[in-house]
Amino acid sequence: xxxxxxxxxxxxxxxxxxxxxxxxxxxxxxxxxxxxxxxxxxxxxxxxxxxxxxxxxxxxxxxxxxxxxxxxxxxxxxxxxxxxxxxxxxxxxxxxxxxxxxxxxxxxxxxxxxxxxxxxxxxxxxxxxxxxxxxxxxxxxxxxxxxxxxxxxxxxxxxxxxxxxxxxxxxxxxxxxxxxxxxxxxxxxxxxxxxxxxxxxxxxxxxxxxxxxxxxxxxxxxxxxxxxxxxxxxxxxxxxxxxxxxxxxxxxxxxxxxxxxxxxxxxxxxxxxxxxxxxxxxxxxxxxxxxxxxxxxxxxxxxxxxxxxxxxxxxxxx
Numbered sequence: 001x002x003x004x005x006x007x008x009x010x011x012x013x014x015x016x017x018x019x020x021x022x023x024x025x026x027x028x029x030x031x032x033x034x035x036x037x038x039x040x041x042x043x044x045x046x047x048x049x050x051x052x053x054x055x056x057x058x059x060x061x062x063x064x065x066x067x068x069x070x071x072x073x074x075x076x077x078x079x080x081x082x083x084x085x086x087x088x089x090x091x092x093x094x095x096x097x098x099x100x101x102x103x104x105x106x107x108x109x110x111x112x113x114x115x116x117x118x119x120x121x122x123x124x125x126x127x128x129x130x131x132x133x134x135x136x137x138x139x140x141x142x143x144x145x146x147x148x149x150x151x152x153x154x155x156x157x158x159x160x161x162x163x164x165x166x167x168x169x170x171x172x173x174x175x176x177x178x179x180x181x182x183x184x185x186x187x188x189x190x191x192x193x194x195x196x197x198x199x200x201x202x203x204x205x206x207x208x209x210x211x212x213x214x215x216x217x218x219x220x221x222x223x224x225x226x227x228x229x230x231x232x233x234x235x236x237x238x239x240x241x242x243x244x245x246x247x248x249x250x251x252x253x254x255x256x257x258x259x260x261x262x263x264x265x266x267x268x269x270x271x272x273x274x275x276x277x278x279x280x281x282x283x284x285x286x287x288x289x290x291x292x293x294x295x296x297x298x299x300x301x302x303x304x305x306x307x308x309x310x311x312x313x314x315x316x317x318x
Contacts, residue, residue, distance in 0.1 A: 006302040008051065009103065011096040013294040014272035016239035018096030019051055020064045022104070024301075032070045037079045037117040040065065041086050046312040048081045053313030056302060059083050059235040064093050069115035075107055077115035083233040083316045089118045089163025091242020091290050095131040098123040099294035118163050130293045135246045137285040138162035138278075140254040141202060149194045152187060157211075158254075162246035162288065165202035166210045167195060176215030176228050178269055181236065188213055188230035212244045223267035233316060239292065240268035246288035249278045253286050260286075 007023030026044045028036040040047070052061040060083075067077040078097055080090040087093075094114060101107045102125055111124045122134040141159045145167075149155045157169040169191070174183040188211040195201075195208050202208055209232040217223035229237035229244045237244065245266040252258035260280045267273050278286040304311045 004304075006047070006050065008300055008302065009100045009296065010298045010300070011099050011294045011296050012238075013092040013095045013099075014239040014268065014274065014292050015270045016062065016092045016237055017060060017297075018062050018064055018093045018100075018294070019057065020066065020097055020100045021047070021051065022066060022100065025065055025067075028067055032117075033067065033077045033079065033115050034117040036067055036070075036077070037086050040079050040081075048086070049313035049315065050302060050304070050311070051313075052081065052083045053316060055310055055314065057083070057313065059233055059316070060238060062087070062090060062093050064090070064097050066097070067115075071113070071115045071120050074113040074115040074120060075101070079117065082231065083235065085232065086117075087164065087232070089116055089121070089136065089243055091133045091135060091163070091246065092237070092239045092292065092294075094121060094123055094133045095242070095292050096294045098125055098131045099129070099296065102129070103296050116163075126291075130291055132289055132291040133242060135243065135288045135290065136163050137281055137283075138246045138250040138288050139285040140251050143251075143254065145200060147191065147194045147198055147200055149190050152190060155191055155194075157191075158251045159200070159202060159208060160247035160250045161202060162250060163243045164210050165206055165208040166212050166244055166247040167191060167208050168212045168214065168247060168251055170214045173213055176213055176226050176269070177218070181269070184213060184228045184269075185230065185234070185236060188228065189234055192230060210241075210244060212241065212247065214248075217267050218271050223265045223271070223273050225264075226267040226269070226271070228269050236269060238268065238270055239272060240266040240274040242274060242290045242292065245274045245276045245290050249276050249288045250286050253278060253280070
C-alpha cells in the first residue's frame with residue numbers, strides 16, 4: 001500500500017483516549033476480524049505506530065481501525081491497538097467508536113452490533129449519549145493465584161477473561177489513589193513480568209497482559225470500588241477500564257457477591273465511573289454490560305513526508 005493521508009477522529013472515554021481511523025486506512029481483505037487483525041499486525045504495523053506513537057500520539061493512546069464486518073448484521077468491524085501492538089478487545093474504545101459514529105451521523109440511539117477479533121459486541125447508544133456495551137462472555141479462570149514478585153513478595157490475584165486476560169489484585173500493593181501513580185505503575189508492571197516469568201497464563205497459554213489493582217472508592221456515594229489498570233504498553237488506563245470492569249463482574253459473580261442485574265459502580269484512577277451489570281449465561285459464564293460516556297475532542301488528517309524520519313512514529317522503548 002502506498003502511504004496516503006489518514007483521517008482520524010479523537011475522543012476520550014471517562015478520561016482514556018481513543019483515536020478512530022475513519023479514512024485512508026489500508027484494505028485488509030476478506031476473512032474474520034481475527035484474521036484481519038493478524039493481517040493488520042503483520043503487514044500494516046506502520047499505521048498503528050503512526051497513529052499511537054510519538055510525535056502524533058503518546059503511550060496512553062488507543063487506536064481503532066474501522067473495517068468491514070465479517071459477521072452478519074453488524075454496523076462495522078473494528079481492530080483496536082495501542083503503542084505496542086493490537087488489542088483483543090477494548091470497551092472504552094468501543095464507547096469512543098460508537099460516539100464517533102454518532103458524531104458522523106452514521107448511527108443513532110439504539111443497539112448496534114460491532115464485529116471484533118474476539119466476537120460480536122453490542123453497543124447501545126442511550127438517549128443521554130452514554131453508551132452501554134454488552135461484552136463477550138466472561139469468566140473467572142482461577143481464584144487467589146499466587147505469584148512471587150521481586151520486591152513485593154507473594155501477591156495473590158484472580159485470573160479472569162473478559163475480552164482480555166486480567167490478573168485482579170485486591171488489598172495488596174500501594175494504595176489505589178492518584179498520588180501513587182508511580183508506585184502503582186512499578187507494582188503492577190512487576191506483577192505482569194512475574195506472571196510471564198513464572199509461566200502463569202490464561203487459557204491456551206495466552207499472556208495475561210492486563211494487571212488490575214483494587215481499593216476502596218474515594219466517595220462511596222458514587223462508586224463501589226476504585227481501580228488502577230496497567231495496560232500492555234506500560235501505560236495505565238485513565239478510565240475505569242471496560243474489560244477490566246467486566247473481569248471484576250465475573251469475579252464478583254464467582255464469589256457470590258453480586259447478583260445478575262445488580263449494578264456495580266467501578267471508579268478508575270481519575271475517579272470517573274463505569275456502571276456494570278451482568279446477565280448469567282447457561283454455561284455459567286457472565287455477559288457483562290458496561291456503561292460510560294465519551295466526548296469528541298478533535299479531528300485531524302495525517303500526512304507522510306518521505307523525508308520525515310518519524311513519519312511512522314517513534315517506536316516504543318518496550
